[in-house]
Amino acid sequence: MKHLSEYRSGEIAAGLAERIAALVEPGSSYKLMEICGGHTHAIYRHGIEDLLPAEVQLVHGPGCPVCVIPMGRQDDAIAIAEQDGVIFTTFADMLRVPATNGSLLDAKARGADVRMVYSPLDALRLARENPDRQVVFFAIGFETTAPSTALTLLRAGAEGANNFSIFCNHVLVPPPLRAILDAPDLQLDGFIGPGHVSTVIGTQPYEFIASEYRKPVVVAGFEPLDVLQSIYMLLRQLTEGRCEVENQYVRVVRREGNERALAVIEETMEVRDTFEWRGLGFIERSALGVRERWGQFDAERRFELPGTRVADPPACQCGEVLRGALRPWECKVFGTACTPERPIGTCMVSSEGACAAYYNYGRLERRSERTPA
């Protein structure tokens, strides 16, 4: 595909890598956090670190929607799925997330009717086709996927669906960033901002990072050249002593975001007072719930949920990994007790999780550090 090869050209990459190397002051170090799991995945999948000088270190951030769901919410999901007459629909990534009593895939093997869908509208269609069943959609994701959940709620309302609901776990990007920036143990020099989320919310919500915390942000696309270019832009800001929110992904992202998408979210959902994040604990005003007016489509109102707060497994260090305080391989159980086939933590499940990306793609020293073959 032309589109793909254009943004994956090794030749352009090599040129950009040279310009990055020229900006780096030998001996100093640059810690840049890519907020979004999509970037983490791209970095490992394309071997982007191989093109970076040793001074530039990429730190993985909290932007993996599967990773941040706490165990208690996953237990709630399974409790809904195991109720009589329920068809529980979910994106594939959530199927393998471990909960107290196994994953959704295990619940399915025990007899629960769990089905993989590609969009919430597929779930609504299932509800139409199965009028005698209750169809529940496990809504996860940041502001990126919230609009399609919101549109589905509107559609369900228009159709008067009475056997459809969503289990809403939409979370917001800016609040955990503030939590990370407030943590005393982490030294970050800049942020690669999430591209897809920003198509919805724009670049404005990151401005506090530059103005209050004096750290540069570059919102980037997901092709490897996008990521590399955003690293170059961050290093330029750092060497020139600037800290601004810049937009590398201009072909898609606007400062004010997508007003229509924001409007449908606003119409159907409201910000929760607080929400638990895996490993990060409760963060105020960090997630979306279904508005009262649409309450009939809210699985949390329709079903009895255990709603208990479950502590993460003691060995699990996902919180530190999600905050960028630990690199995946530094977790004590990484690759031994915690592997993609037997994950302990969520970061090992989703392909956007730092542990899974590193385990599946990254178990290789950087080219600059590799012993010559």
Added chain:
Amino acid sequence: MDEREVLERIEARRQRASRRLLDERITLAHGAGGRSSQALVEALLLPALRNSLLEPLADAAILELEDGTQLAFSTDSYVVKPLSFPGGDIARLAVHGTINDLAVSGAQPLALSAGLILEEGLAVAELARYVASLGETAREAGVPIATGDTKVVERGKADGLYISTSGIGLVAASSKLGAQEIRSGDRVLLSGTIGDHGMAVLVARGELELEGAIESDTAPLHGLVAALLAACGAAVHCMRDPTRGGVATALNELARASRTGIVIDESAIPVAATVAGACEILGIDPLYVANEGKLIAIVGPEVAEVALATMRAHPLGREATLIGEIREERPGMVILDTTFGGSRVVDTLAGDPLPRIC
């Protein structure tokens, strides 16, 4: 401990450990061809059934008769949904799949069996279509279906029709093929584009807002294999048809079994534009998507050119390319040099987010 030590420890553990089966119940991941499937085979099936014929866990078992004749014997089951898709149907898959398992074992397929499991309520006209396809596919390939069986199960117990095929083939007396023959310096050849079958089936399910002209590549490989063996003889060291789990999984199995490292070049691996586009939208790596008519051949470097020319001269290998090389370093691992100029590990996946596509 620094990063390298951690990696070395994990790698050593990965290579040493036979797969363990820790799950309490069978999940769809056990059928996806990745590490969960391997765990099922290595930890549950093999210990219970262990014998020298099964032990190599190859595509086909090789039986040696008293007069020295070698027979290849293989079996496979097909549970694809939908039953028909662009480029083929369940019957064509069932015939081609078993022929291919025999072919990559170096055998000339002699005969097949077919077991049909029918769901109560299946339209006879529909069944007739698939049976006709079964016959036609076998005739085209020149391999008869010599025996068969039918069973009917209650409504809701099968997706219309399941087919299981077995086959036997004759192996040339001089043939020595297998992962144990792979040597450092060998070249890795691939007969054409990857991911066509898996994506064709996925799109045909109609659950995606995706439309595109993606056709399954289902095809019998015995002709291509025969041509390759005739041209290169014993310099062909090992062959695989990368079905479930795709090229990535097939290469990982070979790296693990031969205790060599495999380095492949992303830019050399052909992917049809439509397949690449669909994979991109769904976030799927085509390296893990099933193929049903592609050949991976590992050959000595001295015949690499001839082997490539031979494959390209065959209708099923027109887009054949040299995709990589066998190395001593990093035994058991597959490394991809990306188009972008980096390198990464290509691992076997734990399961597959897309259940049952082959």
